[in-house]
Amino acid sequence: MAEAQISAAPNSEERKLSDIFLSGWNLYDELEVSELPFNGGEFQNKVKTAMGHFEQATTIVNQVGMFSPNELIDEVSTDSLPFMLMPYFLGKLCTKIHNPSCVIEPLELGETYFKDHLQRCQEYDLCEAPKGKLQQDNKTDAALQKSEQRALIEAAYNRNDKIAQYRKMKEIDEYMARMRNAVKNKTADEETRREFFLKYLDKSIIDAQQELSTLTSMKEMAKMRLARMQAGEAVNDPVSFGNPPTGQQNHAHGHGHSHGPHRPEPNKPKPMQPFIIARNAAQKAVFGLGYPSVPVMTVDEFYQQRVDEGIFPDEEKTAKINQEKAIAAALDPNEQEDEERAVVELQVEDDDPEYLARMRRMDEYKDVVRRGDGNRHNRS
Structure with a gap:
């Protein structure tokens, strides 16, 4: 690896690329376990500083042309492997940005970094290419109308994939926790450092795919929130990063209703009146509401009582059994x-x-x- 150097400080002190990367990496690890408030100034300043280090290192890497799509991962030197993680680090730092006035821009920036990271890993055959839109749009109507059995099998496969990814991530995290300090201090040998960063790349691929799915959903929710704000509706959803100003709240009537436009509350169903559960009409006529020894309960209470006694099946246990059957049907x-x-x-x-x-x-x-x-x- 070329020992690229730039002037990184006002006093013209030159720093190596590895030192810049290590500074950003240390800040990133500190933010991952930090207990500072997410929207606090100290936390956000550290996020900006870490992003500045990684952006500075990315500029140097692009200038020297460190990576090429014509290479294989075995041809990349051990000293260059850490710099393949920079788009991933930048994407993770974008998810930590708190900017209530501009919500969509950090999400789009993080999405760009994660896609760039996955594309580079794909060029080195570290992961498979995602399915393109053309393959999804060209599906026939018959293929879209899948049977319930087919959808159930796919859900079982997806669940198995997620479980396998979770176990793999856990193993990698345990390995990295043991070797992180030795790799950062360069006390580990080259083979150990190479294995460490290859495992880190495997983890980053799984995490980037999950983050992309989350960012896509958050971006859609943020756009819906902005559209509702432009329409003059009150916003109260998970994407909102703070409470609305008190000046925007309208004065209320004596019983608490606001003057401004509001969404009508859905009509709540009337609660069921309690009645006696009898075997037949004759017993119901005899054991009426005035009979003191017969309990009065709703159907839901009666069913829950039978569930507690172990007579009726529990809904959660039934759902779990159906899920296990679906997974068993999906197995080869x-x-x-x-x-x-x-x-x-x-x-x-x-x-x-x-x-x-x-x-x-x-x-x-x-x-x-x-x-x-x-x-x-x-x-x-």
Whole structure:
């Protein structure tokens, strides 16, 4: 790696590219575990300082042409690997910007950085290319009208992918927590440093894909919020970064309604009147509301009572069972056979007593059918 140097301070003190990157990286790690208020001045100043370091380092990397789409990841030197993470760091720092007057701009900037990072990783064959819009728009109507079974299987696959990504991220975080200080202080050998940054790139790819999905949703919500503000409606949604000024609140009537335009509240359904649950009309006529020993309850209370007693199924448990069945249906039959075969082999190796006893009973059983036995009904 070229030892690029620039004048980074007013006193003309020259700093190396690695020092600039390390300063930004230390600030980023500090912000990740900081307990300072998100909208505080100190926190936001650190965000701007860290972004300044990474932007300065990015300029140098682009000037020297450090990365090329014609290279493979094995051709990149260990000293150059950390600089592949700079777009990812900049995207993560954009998500920490607090600017109530301009909400959409940081979201779009972070989206650009994450896309740039994923594109560079794709050029080095570290991740697969995302599906283009043309592939999604060219789907036929028949393909769009998928059956419920197909949608259920896809949901199960997506869930399995998310679980696998979560486990991988957890393993990488544990490894990085052990090796971070040694890598930053350059006390680790080159092979360990290379493995560290390759794992960091794997983590950044998964995190960038998740952040892109989140930023897209937040950007749509922010645009809806701005459109509602321009229409003169009161805004109260998750994208709002602060309470509206008190001057914008209208004076209220004696019972608390405002003069300004407001969205009508939905009509709340009337609560059900309690009634006696009886077996038939005759019992209902006899055991009326005046009968003191018969409890009066609603259907919901009666159902919840039966759930607590273990008679009726619980909705959460039923949903969990249905989800497990969907995941089991989505699994490949060959994989299920392999898992069953592996369980049998493990029992044989461990000399499982239950398995051995069952196999011995099968060996000792003899299905003896004498001549003439069988179904002799209506036979002369």
